[in-house]
Amino acid sequence: MWRALIPAEMLRDVHLEEKGNYWLGPGRTLITYWVRPNNLYSILASVPAAEVQRESWTESGDIEDLRRSFSDIEPRARKMMEQIESGFITGMYYRDPIDRWTYGRVTLMGDAAHPMVPFLAQGAAQGIEDAWTMATVLEKASKKDVPTALQEYEQRRRPRTTRVQAGARAMVKLTHETEPDRIRARNGRWKGMQHIDPMTETTWGFVWGYDVLKAVKLPAGEVLGLSATKEGKSLKRPESQRAFSLWKNAFSPEQVARGHDGLREGYEEFLATNFPLSKEVGVESLELHGVPSLRVHALRKRANAPTVLHFHGGGYVLGSARGSLEYAHRLAEAVGGTSIAVDYRLAPDHPYPAAIDDALDAYRGLVNSGVPASSIILSGESSGGGLALALALALKTAGTPLPAGIIGVCPFVDLTLRGPSVSQFAGDDPAANRDMLTYLGASYFQGHEPTDPMVSPLYGDLAGLPPLFLTASEGEVLLSDTTRLIERAQKAGVDVTSRIVDDSVHVYTIFPFLPETASTMKAIGEWIEGSFNR
CATH class of the missing domain: 3.30.9.30 (D-Amino Acid Oxidase; Chain A, domain 2)
Structure with missing residues (x-):
């Protein structure tokens, strides 16, 4: 430079x-x-x-x-x-914050601890935040407690500088795209943000809106780290805390810094490492009206059992059919039948309506293959749940035979992010936060209106939809997407079965070790059996 x-x-x-x-x-x-x-x-x-x-x-x-x-x-x-x-x-030098800053009465600050990429004007800003935090904790400490105070300083500063550095690096990558397709995708994302974050207050509020004078007075556990979760946040049970920690550490700083490329890689790694499909389960590749998909069967498949058409989560930007196979297979076991995971196209490379077009093609392809609509259950978690609902609305509008039911686990059905829980539980949910949801949602709808029911099915006419099984976790950022959907569906006369679980995480059903997952999968099986026997 x-x-x-x-x-x-x-x-x-x-x-x-x-x-x-x-x-x-x-x-x-x-x-x-x-x-x-x-x-x-x-x-x-x-x-x-x-x-x-x-x-x-x-x-x-x-x-x-x-x-x-x-x-x-x-x-x-x-x-x-x-x-x-x-x-x-001069060269442009930067690196993620080093793992340890403090040794006894010696600590690091500024570029010595976290040399910032020269973007977002955060080199000096983070150094100033360091200095004020260090001065404040030292002022409160006695001479004997200096090492402890310096440890507190590092505890307060390292999570924040990690998040700021990763965000700055991601923005450098985003603004310096050179390939025409990637420039088009980036610009489309920015168009989408104009709908839901026109002044980038959501996107960069954690940088520009941070007040170190106020922050240093809060408990150290209130500091927001890379996942925008309070560092001191924990759940009650060991198993729910395990799931919480897995979500919190799903992405590395390097993966966040690489934008959606790194996030995709991290999410696939997260799923493959923690939820591998059993080697006993056979996987078939197929195309449904040209849409690549993967099929798995229950090990003890029952005659005339339903077929689950499953759409993975990931905010329309992350995830894959293969990554969701372990969960898809447990759905197949729950219903005693077959699950098909759909590899729909992902944003920002393929924005709206690519995902809903693929969902429609996959459904029609499944029906054309000989599976009657009355034997199909739509399923999806998070954005996949939103896609399953949007698909049902599209089928109803087109006059196409509807499926027998829809399973939505923590469905993302309002991409305007107007749900009160988005703000209410900010900092408590390691899997979802407003910043990330804005980034992912805007990547998908881009220049399209986010209140379109094909994007945000919460705003659609739900009357006439098949029975719904909806579940979410108390305290998750997208809880109000589920609760508002339950309320609107019931008012529209839809048969709704719902479960709100406590002390758990977003898309809890992908964690097979959680007791609430086992009880929910059992409830899904009973719901399916009841629906098919009507």
């Missing part, structure tokens, strides 16, 4: 922005701003590593090299560059 300062008197003929941030092609960015208004102007110019001859904090680089790197920029910016007399080149 080139750094240069220009006195104002040399820029009289150049119209300057108060602050500018320009992406000028692969590896090239120009960031400009006043250091002292109408006195001294700063230029930061990043170039590809291959165009850097040497780095130094003191020696000037060859200005002609800088001008060659930016020879094709627009005239006003080129005129500004021509005024630079000297500048120096």
Whole structure:
């Protein structure tokens, strides 16, 4: 990165922005701003590593090299560059916060502990937050308690700097996309955010809205880490705490920093590591009207048992049919029949209506293969539950025979994020938070209206839908999606069976070791049996 300062008197003929941030092609960015208004102007110019001859904090680089790197920029910016007399080149160094900062009476702060990527202006900001936090905890401590106070300082700061660093790195990657398809997907996501987060208050509130003066007065356990969960939050039972911890640690800082690519990788790893399909279970690949899918059967399949058409979760951006097979197989066992996991296309590469189009094709393909609609149960967890509901609404509108029932586990049915639990349980749910839901939802609906029932089925006409089995966890961020759906469906005359479990997590049924999972799977089997015998 080139750094240069220009006195104002040399820029009289150049119209300057108060602050500018320009992406000028692969590896090239120009960031400009006043250091002292109408006195001294700063230029930061990043170039590809291959165009850097040497780095130094003191020696000037060859200005002609800088001008060659930016020879094709627009005239006003080129005129500004021509005024630079000297500048120096430094590398852009950053890393995730190191694992340990404190040793006795010695600790680290600022770039020594967490060198920030030069984005979101957080290098100095995080250092200032460190300094104030350290000063505050030391002020309260006696001389004998200094090591303990420094441990508290690290406990308060490391989770936050990890989250800020990962977010900044993700934004660097997002703004420097070079492939046309990825640029289109990124811009589509930004269009979507204009619907639900026009001022990016949700997206970047954790950075800009943070008040260190207030935060340092709160208990250390209130600090929000990488998963936007309070570091001191815990559940009552060992098994529910195990599920909570698995969700909390589902993604590494590196995976978050890589945007949806890293999140997809992390989610697949999370599912494959923790919920592998038994080797006893055979898996068949098939296509339903061109949509790739995977089929598993109950080990003791009953005659005339239903077929579950299952849609995985992941906010329409993450997940896969293969990743959901273990849960899909337990659904097959619960109903004594067959489960088919659908590999519908994912956003942001394939935004709305790709997922609902694939869901419709898969359903029609299953019916055309000889499985009657009256033997099909739609199923989905989280966004997959929303997709199953949207599919049923689409089938009703088209006059297509409806399935026998729908299973929705913690369904994501309101992508406007208007549900009160989204705010009420902020910091308590390691699997979902407003920031992540905004990112995922906007990636899916993009320029489309999020209140469209095909996107957010909560806003659809639910009358005439088949029986619903809906379940969620008390205290999860998407709880009000389920409770509002139950209320609206009952008012529309739909037969609703519901279960709200306590001391558990989002999409608790994917965790086979939870007692509430076993009881819910048993209840699903009884519900299916009752529905089929009517």
